[in-house]
Amino acid sequence: MPSREEVLHGPGTLDDAGVVRIPGTDKAIVQTVDFFPPIVDDPREFGRIAAANSLSDIYAMGGLPLSALNIVGFPEELPMTILGEILSGGAEKMEEANCALLGGHSVRDAEIKYGLAVTGTIDPDHMLTNGGARAGDVLVLTKSLGTGTVSTALNKSEIDADILATATTSMSTLNAAAAQIAMNHGVKSATDVTGFGLCGHGSEMALASNVDIYFHATKLPLLPGVADLAKAGYCSGGSGRNRAHLGDRLSVEQGIEESLISLCLDSETSGGLLIAIPEDRVDRLLSDLQDSAGVATHVVIGEVKASTGTPRVSILN
Numbered sequence: 294m295p296s297r298e299e300v301l302h303g304p305g306t307l308d309d310a311g312v313v314r315i316p317g318t319d320k321a322i323v324q325t326v327d328f329f330p331p332i333v334d335d336p337r338e339f340g341r342i343a344a345a346n347s348l349s350d351i352y353a354m355g356g357l358p359l360s361a362l363n364i365v366g367f368p369e370e371l372p373m374t375i376l377g378e379i380l381s382g383g384a385e386k387m388e389e390a391n392c393a394l395l396g397g398h399s400v401r402d403a404e405i406k407y408g409l410a411v412t413g414t415i416d417p418d419h420m421l422t423n424g425g426a427r428a429g430d431v432l433v434l435t436k437s438l439g440t441g442t443v444s445t446a447l448n449k450s451e452i453d454a455d456i457l458a459t460a461t462t463s464m465s466t467l468n469a470a471a472a473q474i475a476m477n478h479g480v481k482s483a484t485d486v487t488g489f490g491l492c493g494h495g496s497e498m499a500l501a502s503n504v505d506i507y508f509h510a511t512k513l514p515l516l517p518g519v520a521d522l523a524k525a526g527y528c529s530g531g532s533g534r535n536r537a538h539l540g541d542r543l544s545v546e547q548g549i550e551e552s553l554i555s556l557c558l559d560s561e562t563s564g565g566l567l568i569a570i571p572e573d574r575v576d577r578l579l580s581d582l583q584d585s586a587g588v589a590t591h592v593v594i595g596e597v598k599a600s601t602g603t604p605r606v607s608i609l610n
Contacts, residue, residue, distance in 0.1 A: 312417045321417040325350035328364045328408025332444040332562055333461055336375045340382025340407060341465035346487065346563035347409035348390050352472035353485040353566060354422070356415035358390045363397025366406035379407050390467055421472070424501035425481030426569035432506065432595040433578065435471040435588055436565025438491060438556050439519030440464055441529035446522050456518035463516060463589070464563040470587030471566045478570065478578045486564035492557050492606050493535045494567060495595075496542055499604035502569075507607045508595040510553040523552035523559075531560030544607040557608050565590060569597055 312321040327347045331339045344361075351358045363383065367376050387394050392411065443460040446452040468485060475483055482502060484494045491508065499506045535558045536543065545554055570578055575593065582591035595609075 320414050323354055323356050323413045323415050326410040328406050330404050330406050336378035337382035338461050340379040341386050342563055343407045344383035344386035345465050345467050347411055349468050349485045351411055351413035352468040355420040355476050356413040358392035358411050358413045360393045360395050361409040361411045364408050365399035366402030369401050421483040423484055423498045426498050426502035426504050426597045428597055428599040430569040430597040431572050431575050431593050433568040434565055434592055434594045435590055436463055437514040437516045437590050439516035440562045441559040442519050442522045442527050445529045446527040460516050468566055470585045474581045475568050480568055480570050482569040483566050486561050486567055488560045490535045490558045490560055495606045496539055499606055503600055505598045505600045505605050507609055509609050510549050512594045514590050514592045523556050528555040528559045532558045542605050544605055546609045
């Protein structure tokens, strides 16, 4: 019987990073899948956001999307025009990413759900991983935080239109430019910030790299209006779950506002890249990120230090 990898990918080999090498080439195939219910009311915007979020995993590894399949759950009582708008929004992002849509699958569902199964190509000898952070690196974030808080406030009809519009633009922006610039500067370690929040994904990087990671709460870039929304208690339920999951692997310095701590832990949708890079190269990285039309945020938010025990994430002032 052929192996699972042969069934899914042909006679390639699965290397230690979980990447399937293509025989006879220096390339490999990576695959990812993600889908979720609407987090904004506009169907086309939801389609754009969901597609950008699904494509992000490929970019976060330093790969390029090649093809995708739509995944849809849709209530039969809703007008099909809504589904058409969702799929059109997703198709816009796939076209922007030069990613071919090959089809998909839909089911009847009590709640709308949409996302993509994406196949990408990657050079397995030059890729971004969680495990490449080193003591002395600095940490750069390429999107502002707060999408979970904005979505929660929207669900309770407690948000201004301009705040929602800015968050929607951020969520629908591809991480393609940020990933390519990181690769151009020889970055080895990066992750996209999504459902586990900044600290959750930072913890994954810390564990994989056997280092401690420090974030400075006062340096975090926040979407407009998010600080006030967080103070009003609109962080999503993911914030508490992520904090409980981290347990004693999370350290918080005294005196930090609880709302900022919650934003460090809050779930993000289609968040930016968290990049670890040696300090002597960060200025050139930031300069190129600033010059890129596809990257609105580029902020140093912390640093990497040697671990003295179980790798931890710390939030400092």
